[in-house]
Amino acid sequence: MAGELSFENPDFLWLAPLALFVAWWWGRRSRPALRFSDVSRFGARPGRRATAARRGGPALRGLACLLLVVACAGPRRPDLVTQLPAKGIALVVALDVSGSMGAEDVVWTPGAPSVSRLEAARRALKLFLAGGAAPDGTAFDPRPGDAVGLVAFAAVPETVCPATLNHSVLFKVADALQPKGGADAGTNIGDSLAEAVIRLDAADQKSRVLILLSDGEHNILKEDVRDAQRPGIDRTLKPREAAQLAANLGVRVYTIDAGGDPPLGAPPDAVAQRFAGRKALKDVAEMTGGKSFQATSGAELLSAYREISLLEKTDDRAPIYRRYFDYYAWCAGAALVLLLSAHALDRTAWRTMT
Structure with missing residues (x-):
């Protein structure tokens, strides 16, 4: 036609x-x-x-x-017949790949074997961007006009996929991610937020959004990580410091806490740390005009992405x-x-x- x-x-x-x-x-x-x-x-x-x-x-x-x-x-x-969609939002997903994300305790579909937290995060991200039917039967609309990048982090953040409209490439990169341990053990939320904000600052879209998914709390202190190129200079940011940077640049941050409640019988220090980490993610979202979610199952994770999709709508097809x-x-x-x-x-x- x-x-x-x-x-x-x-x-x-x-x-x-x-x-x-x-x-x-x-x-x-x-x-x-x-x-x-x-x-x-x-x-x-x-x-x-x-x-x-x-x-x-x-x-x-x-x-x-x-x-x-x-x-x-x-x-x-x-x-x-082949109209392009209108220009969407600029989106960067900061995904936790620390060792705890390998825990296979997420019920994706009731009655089916549990999957790892990282695998559940990948599946939810694919439905959010590519669209399709969720396990509960609800449908996600595709978002082909969004330029999406991916930052993976444990102790150190890394931009594993720059912002792209070719979402199939991003999915392949996400599928290759594995939980990290050893020297990379840790959860560096502050620097990960800053890395994602830097990527979004270079985008020319009016709407710039950051989604951070983590199952832990920021546990990398400034004195623990030094800049190899500039010895003696601290480079690790606290989550609230990075959130202030995002707010100054007009970046909305949505946080998803996939860690759940502390286990029964956990030491008081571990309980306090878990709830402090959850509160830090909530503060980050509130400081930037976003929203914070808790998701320990596939249904809760998809519910969080469904609400984000409604809050960050893309325009209909343009001429x-x-x-x-x-x-x-x-x-x-x-x-x-x-x-x-x-x-x-x-x-x-x-x-x-x-």
């Missing part, structure tokens, strides 16, 4: 009168002649061929010139098209055929002697 004809470079159409000048000039040009002492014997011959030769050559060349002008203007029709049906080549080809035809006719059927 194609729309109305338009021109990519319509200013060239101002040259259309040039076709009339070409036709007039070709008709007025001097022709080769043969001298005869007596032309009375030619007087009774019909003049239709001479008339066609006199008028046809200028007409064909003028029409060829007009077609070349139209070809330069770039005639085209939009392909209405921007993925491709056009171009006709400039056809116009140029027709002009060439007309010129060759006029040249051939001048030397055959329209050949005259004056």
